[in-house]
Amino acid sequence: MDFTELDTRGLVLLGCGKMGGAMLAGWLDRGLSASAVTVIDPNPSDWLTGTGVALNTPLPPSPAVALIAVKPQMMGAALPALQSLTDTLFVTVAAGTPLSAYAAAFGASARVVRAMPNTPAAVGRGITAIIGNAAATPADLDLAQGMLAAVGEVVRLDTEDQMDAVTGLSGSGPAYVFHVIETMAAAGVAQGLSPDLALQLARATVAGAGALAMTGEDPGQLRVNVTSPNGTTQAGLEVLMKELPDLMTRTVAAAADRSRELRG
Numbered sequence: 001m002d003f004t005e006l007d008t009r010g011l012v013l014l015g016c017g018k019m020g021g022a023m024l025a026g027w028l029d030r031g032l033s034a035s036a037v038t039v040i041d042p043n044p045s046d047w048l049t050g051t052g053v054a055l056n057t058p059l060p061p062s063p064a065v066a067l068i069a070v071k072p073q074m075m076g077a078a079l080p081a082l083q084s085l086t087d088t089l090f091v092t093v094a095a096g097t098p099l100s101a102y103a104a105a106f107g108a109s110a111r112v113v114r115a116m117p118n119t120p121a122a123v124g125r126g127i128t129a130i131i132g133n134a135a136a137t138p139a140d141l142d143l144a145q146g147m148l149a150a151v152g153e154v155v156r157l158d159t160e161d162q163m164d165a166v167t168g169l170s171g172s173g174p175a176y177v178f179h180v181i182e183t184m185a186a187a188g189v190a191q192g193l194s195p196d197l198a199l200q201l202a203r204a205t206v207a208g209a210g211a212l213a214m215t216g217e218d219p220g221q222l223r224v225n226v227t228s229p230n231g232t233t234q235a236g237l238e239v240l241m242k243e244l245p246d247l248m249t250r251t252v253a254a255a256a257d258r259s260r261e262l263r264g
């Protein structure tokens with residue numbers, strides 16, 4: 001990513017907790033100047049205070065981008081802090097909050113890109129879905145895509161409605177995978193392994209399987225490649241495959257439904 005426009009005009013972050021911090025960490029690692037960044041956050045993390053960004057200082061009048069990364073419930077209280085900005089692209093990562101809420105806060109001519117990233121952005125392995133409002137130009141979408149591509153993959157959505165399903169799948173998804181690691185490790189302990197060894201095995205297994213899945217090979221075929229007829233994997237999968245499809249369907253549906261509720 002060429003950060004020249006952000007370095008020159010500035011980047012503002014409204015809220016810099018787990019998600020804003022994950023993205024900022026990725027951008028700083030990839031060459032964004034800390035001196036170009038202004039963060040508004042009443043409760044900044046220790047990490048943030050050590051980065052050299054401007055914290056809770058007056059905003060530049062016309063930053064290239066303002067990233068909105070506060071909780072949806074804080075939106076009403078937080079957005080007025082950005083009302084003075086002119087000629088700024090707003091990029092929001094908040095779950096649920098629709099594009100229309102930003103038009104209500106900033107006016108119909110405000111250019112807004114709604115994005116749903118995930119926390120692996122912190123290590124450059126995120127995936128983010130984006131969609132712009134009617135005022136957002138192709139150049140705005142390209143700028144947002146460029147920033148988000150610096151911290152992982154980017155996909156563009158056709159309709160804003162798709163954002164709820166994306167949130168339930170890839171936005172929340174890392175938490176499901178981390179829980180898989182936790183439960184695999186616990187299952188290893190139940191089989192007599194030490195907690196440290198079980199966690200090492202579970203973590204490396206998920207990371208390695210993820211890396212293999214990213215080669216593009218069909219995941220069903222990758223599963224078959226592990227599964228010897230009448231072997232150990234088949235015995236395990238006969239248990240897992242009875243429960244997991246329905247469980248995962250209900251898990252993603254519950255998260256997507258919550259995203260719909262957050263629209264207010």
Ligand SMILES: NC(=O)C1=CN([C@@H]2O[C@H](COP(=O)(O)OP(=O)(O)OC[C@H]3O[C@@H](n4cnc5c(N)ncnc54)[C@H](O)[C@@H]3O)[C@@H](O)[C@H]2O)C=CC1
Nearest residue numbers: 015016017018019040041043069070071072078093094095
């Ligand atoms: N954590 C995740 O995996 C993902 C989170 N998101 C979205 O990112 C947004 C932030 O979520 P997290 O980072 O997880 O929450 P968080 O609680 O870690 O971060 C929110 C930050 O906003 C700050 N804040 C609170 N009131 C504020 C105000 N009035 N002005 C400025 N800053 C204020 C808080 O001090 C905190 O640092 C949410 O809208 C969430 O839906 C989206 C995708 C993934």
Ligand SMILES: O=C(O)[C@@H]1CCC=N1
Nearest residue numbers: 094095167171172173
């Ligand atoms: O849990 C949440 O509401 C946010 C949105 C996606 C991931 N975390």
